[in-house]
Amino acid sequence: MAENILELRDVKTHFPIHSGFLVKKQVGAVRAVDGVTLSVRQGEVLGLVGESGCGKSTLARTILQLVPTTGGAVILNGRNLGEASRAEMLACRRDLQMIFQDPYASLNPRMTVHATLAEPLLVHGICGPSEVQARVDELMRLVGLAPRFARKYPHEFSGGQRQRIAIARALALKPKIIIADEPVSALDVSIQAQILNLLAELCRGMNLSLIFIAHDLSVVRHISDRVAVMYLGKIVELGPAADVIDHPRHPYTRALVSAIPVPDPDIERSRQRIVLAGDPPSPINPPPGCAFHPRCPYAIERCREAVPPLIPAGPSREAACIRLAEIA
Amino acid sequence: MPLLTVTDLRTYFHTRNGVYRAVDGVSFSVERGETLGIVGESGSGKSVTCYSIMGLIPQPPGRIESGSAMFDGVDLLHCSPKVARSIRGKRVSMIFQDPMTSLNPYLRVSEQVIEPLLIHEAITKAQALARALEMMEAVGINDAARRIHFYPHEFSGGMRQRVMIAMALVTRPELLIADEPTTALDVTVQAQILDLIRRLQRELGMAVIFVTHDLGVVAGLCDNVQVMYGGRIMETAGARALFKTPLHPYTRALQRSIPALQLKGEELFTIPGLPPDVSKAIPGCAFAPRCVFVKDECTAARPELVEVAPGHAHACIRSRDGQIDLGA
Numbered sequence: 001m002a003e004n005i006l007e008l009r010d011v012k013t014h015f016p017i018h019s020g021f022l023v024k025k026q027v028g029a030v031r032a033v034d035g036v037t038l039s040v041r042q043g044e045v046l047g048l049v050g051e052s053g054c055g056k057s058t059l060a061r062t063i064l065q066l067v068p069t070t071g072g073a074v075i076l077n078g079r080n081l082g083e084a085s086r087a088e089m090l091a092c093r094r095d096l097q098m099i100f101q102d103p104y105a106s107l108n109p110r111m112t113v114h115a116t117l118a119e120p121l122l123v124h125g126i127c128g129p130s131e132v133q134a135r136v137d138e139l140m141r142l143v144g145l146a147p148r149f150a151r152k153y154p155h156e157f158s159g160g161q162r163q164r165i166a167i168a169r170a171l172a173l174k175p176k177i178i179i180a181d182e183p184v185s186a187l188d189v190s191i192q193a194q195i196l197n198l199l200a201e202l203c204r205g206m207n208l209s210l211i212f213i214a215h216d217l218s219v220v221r222h223i224s225d226r227v228a229v230m231y232l233g234k235i236v237e238l239g240p241a242a243d244v245i246d247h248p249r250h251p252y253t254r255a256l257v258s259a260i261p262v263p264d265p266d267i268e269r270s271r272q273r274i275v276l277a278g279d280p281p282s283p284i285n286p287p288p289g290c291a292f293h294p295r296c297p298y299a300i301e302r303c304r305e306a307v308p309p310l311i312p313a314g315p316s317r318e319a320a321c322i323r324l325a326e327i328a
Numbered sequence: 329m330p331l332l333t334v335t336d337l338r339t340y341f342h343t344r345n346g347v348y349r350a351v352d353g354v355s356f357s358v359e360r361g362e363t364l365g366i367v368g369e370s371g372s373g374k375s376v377t378c379y380s381i382m383g384l385i386p387q388p389p390g391r392i393e394s395g396s397a398m399f400d401g402v403d404l405l406h407c408s409p410k411v412a413r414s415i416r417g418k419r420v421s422m423i424f425q426d427p428m429t430s431l432n433p434y435l436r437v438s439e440q441v442i443e444p445l446l447i448h449e450a451i452t453k454a455q456a457l458a459r460a461l462e463m464m465e466a467v468g469i470n471d472a473a474r475r476i477h478f479y480p481h482e483f484s485g486g487m488r489q490r491v492m493i494a495m496a497l498v499t500r501p502e503l504l505i506a507d508e509p510t511t512a513l514d515v516t517v518q519a520q521i522l523d524l525i526r527r528l529q530r531e532l533g534m535a536v537i538f539v540t541h542d543l544g545v546v547a548g549l550c551d552n553v554q555v556m557y558g559g560r561i562m563e564t565a566g567a568r569a570l571f572k573t574p575l576h577p578y579t580r581a582l583q584r585s586i587p588a589l590q591l592k593g594e595e596l597f598t599i600p601g602l603p604p605d606v607s608k609a610i611p612g613c614a615f616a617p618r619c620v621f622v623k624d625e626c627t628a629a630r631p632e633l634v635e636v637a638p639g640h641a642h643a644c645i646r647s648r649d650g651q652i653d654l655g656a
Contacts, residue, residue, distance in 0.1 A: 189585045
């Protein structure tokens, strides 16, 4: 088994809320990420799913150290990023790259494709000015763009092509891990498939690890080896992707899977769906005990008492629910 | 007689870069109480079709070149503004994709929900408020009596969409046009909103035109579905027939692009090429450049939408002659 390239140990990211006009006082905190323990192996695709506001994007930013961590440790290749110096962090960033959701916003409109792809190469001194051209051409071919488009600007490309440029930029530094935050949500179905195929192919070909964040479970099921389901800053279920999505154990995962519309009128109209009432609670003041209990159809008094830990729920699977055995 | 009959609608946008044929000869009808799904990728003209019916096309640059939209004996495209106003917002309502931008952030929700009533009905403000409150409760907003006086930013995304639905339905319209109302929402909230639309439709007996790019949503909600591409209708059929026996190569390709229907680990099916450039005249079939079954005759003349079975029509000359096997 390949070794863990990235480890998260009880990672917490809280955003303080201040109040008061002259004397600022902290009155609370948004517990965006609240105790996540997770590992990613070399070459593995880890899917991260959850509703908006569950903390999946904050977790991505925490891994990249784009937001300060409140507690816990992010360990990349055995090095704790929280304690790394600026110079060490810069070196680590080479191994850790990100692809964002909106390819319209994440590319600089005033930079040509060539400039966009050449910048990381020069900043990190990957290659000398004379080799830049060849490397840029190579990157463009890698993501399926013709090198003759290198002098064009982002607005001259379609959404799918722009996402390809963003992927090429992430690959420029030959990273070990790519974090893709909803990379296909803004794209049409037919274009989505192209980008997913590209990402899957690149990960296999370069033995890259990928953390794939999405809210579309069918996309995650397709591309991921393992999937982690988040709810209100915590992981509630973790396991092999197809396993978790086809046979969810945690009540929240069950509801999430059941909410996906099935593209078949006969099945869609006859199946039993679990429709959750209400919205996710606020991460400022999460409910006591299991954060899901106010919306959970199986909740009992005991669920309010303590935060349930992740417990084994089948082969290489874990779920955070105290009633797993009873509701199977 | 159908509630709405659209005949040969053409909406073009005249810009400096040429004429964009956003909707290029679209005909369809909606019966009372029916749910019609319009499916297509971005740029297929599905939203512009709805905006044209509602008279929301900015003119210029837009222009409705030809066609009619007969709603209960009145041509919405050619009637006087006064007549149009008496129908729009009262007998035909519309809800939009993004509840963040389509509610006025400066006005309390109460003001916005009673506005259509004050405009269209001889009613006092107190009566209107009572009706609005009733509607807010019907769309599932808890504690409506208090929350009706909130501002839009005090609601979550799903709740804002409910407010918008309440606003659209408060006048008890006969036709609701829903333009991707659940695209911006999480799957669990999407399931709630779809249930809500289904229930209110039954209670009020209204017809719904549901625009979406998600075939899964269509499967559960719609009686009939029409597939649009490049401003034209490619295929129209009952929901069951469209999913079980698609007859147009584009419909089949769209269906095959859904990740949920594909084996894990296999490469996802993609439609090669890019969506059509509607700023140039397309002489033949709009899908021909991306179609695997293309023959010379496909690009020679524009294929007509021909009914091949009761309620099932498509615009593919090769499929009609039984020359191709879509492998459905």
